[in-house]
Amino acid sequence: MHTSNGKDKPIWIAENTGVFTLASARQFFRKKRQKNWINTMNWQKAVPFKMRFLVWRALRDRVPTDAKVSKMGIPIQTACPCCNFQTLESVDPLFSTGKFASDVWRTVVCPFGIACFNMPFKQVMINWWKSDNSNPVQTFLARCLPIIATWEIWKARCSSKYDKVKPNVNRTLNLISFSMAQLVNHMFQKINVEHRWDIVGVSMCGGGGSVRNSSASALSYGLKWCIANGFTHIKAKSDSKLLVNCVNGVNVGPWRIAKEVQELNYAMRQVNVSLSHCFRESNQVADKLASLSHNFSETKEYQNFAALPAEVKGLLNTDRWSLPVFRISNKKKHNITFKPHRSYVHSDS
Known part of the structure; x- marks a missing residue:
């Protein structure tokens, strides 16, 4: 458009205001399809x-x-x-x-x-x-x-x-x-x-850890119990590296345990708490208790060794005696194989 002062002024016809915008250009050049339900x-x-x-x-x-x-x-x-x-x-x-x-x-x-x-x-x-x-x-x-x-x-x-x-x-x-x-x-x-x-109508299942009492909930409960009983210097360990990194601020916590992570951070600010990662083999007592938790519908505390389940007593004695624990796993089999043709093999000579 030619103005009275002799200068040309660009007008973008795809926009009512005459001003160019990326949104209007996109709508002008791209055919809008119907929404897929x-x-x-x-x-x-x-x-x-x-x-x-x-x-x-x-x-x-x-x-x-x-x-x-x-x-x-x-x-x-x-x-x-x-x-x-x-x-x-x-x-x-x-x-x-x-x-x-x-x-x-x-x-x-x-x-x-x-x-x-x-x-x-x-x-x-x-x-x-x-x-x-x-x-x-x-x-x-x-x-x-x-x-x-x-x-x-x-x-x-x-x-x-x-x-x-x-x-x-x-x-x-x-x-x-x-x-x-x-x-x-x-x-x-x-x-x-x-x-x-x-x-x-389906019964609960606890395989290696209860759904209702996850690692985050169990750790939060343990810290609250220690604080309520007057402990001020607490050294906690968990075999969940993801949970440890989330609580320590290394990783952003997933939405599933966001509430538990907030409670843990609040509890750790009240007293001196050191949280570190350990392998499952060094935490077998807690791991076994978690696997047995689906048998109970309410929180259960054990105040002495005699009250522990029989499956846990042997693991606790092994931990007391500092006996080593080994992880046994089967070697994974790779079912995908690739054999290159001779035409793919090149030689520098």
């Missing part, structure tokens, strides 16, 4: 990004299952790690139609009455997200719960495939319920949801 339901902001991203990949068959890896020319000879089927795993058997996934979904959908048996994974997620719920809490659960369940099924698959840990339905259900309880308590603060799955 599945993508909208998939990207729930309350759920951690890693869980949402896994579901996004699974819906597009972009998860590195054995079937996908074999298409890249990498030979794989393995059965489904969760179901032991002598076929290469794929998205649908892994996340919906397989035995392990079906057992998980059967319990999860029990309170909702959503049809998801013998269906493709994408249809399972659509049935969850299309469920009609007038209750806002139930709507929130129906949108977030399938994403978290898919993540925990994937974790069980990876643990079975790479760490040789046998999949356990009860353990997976407890992890799902723990994550959902954290989300509900955070989004609806007036609701207090317990971190256990037996609210829908």
